[in-house]
Amino acid sequence: MMKRRFSWGNLLAHLALTAVGVTMLLPFLWMVMTALKSPTEVFSVPPVWLPRQLQLRDGDSWRDVELLSRRPARLEVTILEGVCAGRSEKITDRRLKGSAAHPLIWVDEGGSARQLRAVRIDSVDAPARNRVLIAGGDDTSVEERVVGDSELRRVVRFRFSNFVEAWREARLARAYFNSLLVALAVTAGQVLTSAMAAFAFGRIVFRGRDQLFLVYLATLMVPGSVTMIPVFILVRMLGLCDTYAGLILPPLFSAYGTFLLRQFFLMLPKEIEQAAELDGCGYWRIFWNVVLPMSRPALATLAIFTFIGNWRSFMWPLIVTNRAEMRTLPLSLIGFQGEYMTDWTLLMAASLLTIIPMVIVFLWGQRHFVAGIQLGGVKG
Amino acid sequence: MMTKIWYKRFAVFGFLAPNLFGFLLFVSLPVLASIAISFFQWDGLTWPPRFVGLDNYVELFHDEKFRRVWFNTLILMTGIPLNITVSLALALLLNRKLRGIVIYRTIFFLPTITAGVAIYLLWQWLYNPNYGPVNAFLEWCNIPAPAWLQSTFWAKPALIMMNLWIAAGGFNTVLFLAGLQNINPELYEAAAIDGAGCAARFWNITLPQLRPTLFFIVTMGVINGFQSGFEQAYVMTRGGPDGSTTTVDFYIYDLAYREYRMGYASAAAWILFAVVLVVTLIHWRHGKKEVE
Numbered sequence: 001m002m003k004r005r006f007s008w009g010n011l012l013a014h015l016a017l018t019a020v021g022v023t024m025l026l027p028f029l030w031m032v033m034t035a036l037k038s039p040t041e042v043f044s045v046p047p048v049w050l051p052r053q054l055q056l057r058d059g060d061s062w063r064d065v066e067l068l069s070r071r072p073a074r075l076e077v078t079i080l081e082g083v084c085a086g087r088s089e090k091i092t093d094r095r096l097k098g099s100a101a102h103p104l105i106w107v108d109e110g111g112s113a114r115q116l117r118a119v120r121i122d123s124v125d126a127p128a129r130n131r132v133l134i135a136g137g138d139d140t141s142v143e144e145r146v147v148g149d150s151e152l153r154r155v156v157r158f159r160f161s162n163f164v165e166a167w168r169e170a171r172l173a174r175a176y177f178n179s180l181l182v183a184l185a186v187t188a189g190q191v192l193t194s195a196m197a198a199f200a201f202g203r204i205v206f207r208g209r210d211q212l213f214l215v216y217l218a219t220l221m222v223p224g225s226v227t228m229i230p231v232f233i234l235v236r237m238l239g240l241c242d243t244y245a246g247l248i249l250p251p252l253f254s255a256y257g258t259f260l261l262r263q264f265f266l267m268l269p270k271e272i273e274q275a276a277e278l279d280g281c282g283y284w285r286i287f288w289n290v291v292l293p294m295s296r297p298a299l300a301t302l303a304i305f306t307f308i309g310n311w312r313s314f315m316w317p318l319i320v321t322n323r324a325e326m327r328t329l330p331l332s333l334i335g336f337q338g339e340y341m342t343d344w345t346l347l348m349a350a351s352l353l354t355i356i357p358m359v360i361v362f363l364w365g366q367r368h369f370v371a372g373i374q375l376g377g378v379k380g
Numbered sequence: 381m382m383t384k385i386w387y388k389r390f391a392v393f394g395f396l397a398p399n400l401f402g403f404l405l406f407v408s409l410p411v412l413a414s415i416a417i418s419f420f421q422w423d424g425l426t427w428p429p430r431f432v433g434l435d436n437y438v439e440l441f442h443d444e445k446f447r448r449v450w451f452n453t454l455i456l457m458t459g460i461p462l463n464i465t466v467s468l469a470l471a472l473l474l475n476r477k478l479r480g481i482v483i484y485r486t487i488f489f490l491p492t493i494t495a496g497v498a499i500y501l502l503w504q505w506l507y508n509p510n511y512g513p514v515n516a517f518l519e520w521c522n523i524p525a526p527a528w529l530q531s532t533f534w535a536k537p538a539l540i541m542m543n544l545w546i547a548a549g550g551f552n553t554v555l556f557l558a559g560l561q562n563i564n565p566e567l568y569e570a571a572a573i574d575g576a577g578c579a580a581r582f583w584n585i586t587l588p589q590l591r592p593t594l595f596f597i598v599t600m601g602v603i604n605g606f607q608s609g610f611e612q613a614y615v616m617t618r619g620g621p622d623g624s625t626t627t628v629d630f631y632i633y634d635l636a637y638r639e640y641r642m643g644y645a646s647a648a649a650w651i652l653f654a655v656v657l658v659v660t661l662i663h664w665r666h667g668k669k670e671v672e
Binding site for chain 1: 388
């Protein structure tokens with residue numbers, strides 16, 4: 001291989017790609033950081049990235065406390081720069097930006113935009129009052145106290161316990177089991193049955209084959225919302241609402257898998273059958289011992305697409321389940337959203353737990369994934 | 381001889397049966413059933429359904445809400461060209477044989493792969509007007525911050541931007557990359573001899589050579605675009621505020637599973653199908669031409 005030489009174009013490309021990469025990752029970082037915050041920390045204004053814990057001075061040491069409410073300090077400041085320089089204003093410390101050494105406030109100077117201007121703090125009319133909750137030595141006793149800012153501090157701390165709590169509160173164990181069962185069952189069933197059908201369509205000549213395959217193809221362009229209504233009515237008539245069969249069977253059969261695998265089987269050499277027939281192999285042996293092992297990349301592609309598609313599937317489980325025990329992960333996230341006045345720390349923790357398996361499957365099967373997109377085009 | 385024929389018939393049946401049975405029950409017969417249902421007034425439960433002929437379709441043409449959800453869907457679809465442009469730009473950057481391409485591609489793909497309820501919830505939180513980082517950033521830049529998902533005007537741009545983040549680095553980038561790698565390098569060499577600049581090479585070689593890929597991506601984008609928008613709206617806005625994020629797909633869901641108007645919903649779904657079908661036929665007809 002040629003040695004790479006430095007080029008300004010490549011450097012610019014790297015910079016652009018890195019910028020996009022950071023944009024892609026920042027929301028995930030926010031998700032992780034939120035999942036590790038304390039419930040009061042998520043509502044800090046302006047928002048902070050690093051999770052922090054509020055602590056109260058207790059002699060020489062510091063104790064963890066929860067903030068219940070805060071009455072801001074009232075101050076008198078003098079604006080030092082800009083059109084309004086020299087003007088004094090009475091404000092609350094909520095308006096104060098910048099650092100303690102260089103306080104700033106937003107000043108309306110009559111133009112289109114407000115300006116951030118340096119100020120001098122002249123006097124503090126009323127100090128801030130924080131109502132905090134102190135947990136006693138045992139879990140039962142709690143104490144409320146009103147303290148000033150100087151007695152409090154914030155230290156960076158990650159609350160990993162949020163994950164445990166989210167897991168318990170949202171009964172994620174059951175939802176995880178449901179999602180895993182449904183996604184695995186649909187994947188296994190889809191790969192096996194469509195491989196069999198694709199073998200018949202791709203490797204055996206029989207009357208009516210092409211016409212039948214055309215029917216398969218035609219259904220590919222029918223929107224899901226068209227078929228879902230009769231399928232729902234059927235599933236309800238069969239009494240399969242709120243059952244695993246109802247969750248698994250309808251998504252198991254899509255023409256897409258058959259279509260994708262048939263394309264692949266057609267590319268395999270013709271000699272397979274001839275050689276196998278000489279050995280006295282039946283169709284099943286050809287299928288199972290020759291065609292399937294040769295088609296591993298295609299099977300892996302279909303399996304990965306089907307698994308991820310069903311792991312995050314939302315509409316069908318939403319329609320076909322009612323009972324909390326039958327919920328899959330996306331549904332229990334939604335339930336979480338309503339049930340608890342949206343506790344963002346726990347919701348983000350639960351969301352992270354939901355997407356992690358997809359990331360793992362993707363990283364593990366990435367090669368197949370990329371090849372699969374380029375092979376057959378993807379039905380989104 | 382006879383036994384061999386029968387053996388083959390048996391084999392064909394055996395291989396097809398499991399898939400075909402499910403396919404008939406859950407895919408092809410429902411398509412037919414859905415046409416039939418669209419001619420009835422039915423809640424899907426009480427028997428018998430009431431035959432109303434074409435009334436559902438006639439009513440849909442006068443349904444103000446139906447018109448609005450089409451409008452919403454089309455507005456949200458204006459994100460498609462934006463997505464495609466960004467995908468193409470990313471593919472061009474990735475095609476420069478740089479070090480660490482796999483890492484970039486993996487990172488760009490993460491939003492696509494994780495998309496779903498969890499990601500929609502994350503963006504709802506990002507767009508939070510009071511505590512979200514988006515508005516904190518805007519405020520820091522001294523830009524007036526909108527209420528995003530709570531605003532009838534800003535909800536759609538918010539969803540379009542989110543979908544740009546989700547989709548830009550995903551499938552389309554990979555498809556474009558494959559298309560770029562298929563371009564014969566001799567074309568560029570010839571252009572270099574002629575002294576063609578960067579822009580000239582892009583307009584006269586890259587873009588024409590990418591036509592089949594571009595065509596595939598545009599039509600698939602439009603086909604999917606017409607059918608999308610349910611999940612994000614359900615999770616983030618419940619179709620609001622004031623119905624501004626209710627798409628055709630969401631409206632059909634509402635009619636069928638909340639109001640139990642199965643006939644009316646089926647008719648709406650068939651109108652959606654008709655529109656998608658037109659695009660699909662263009663996709664197939666021209667797609668063949670492009671390949672040849």
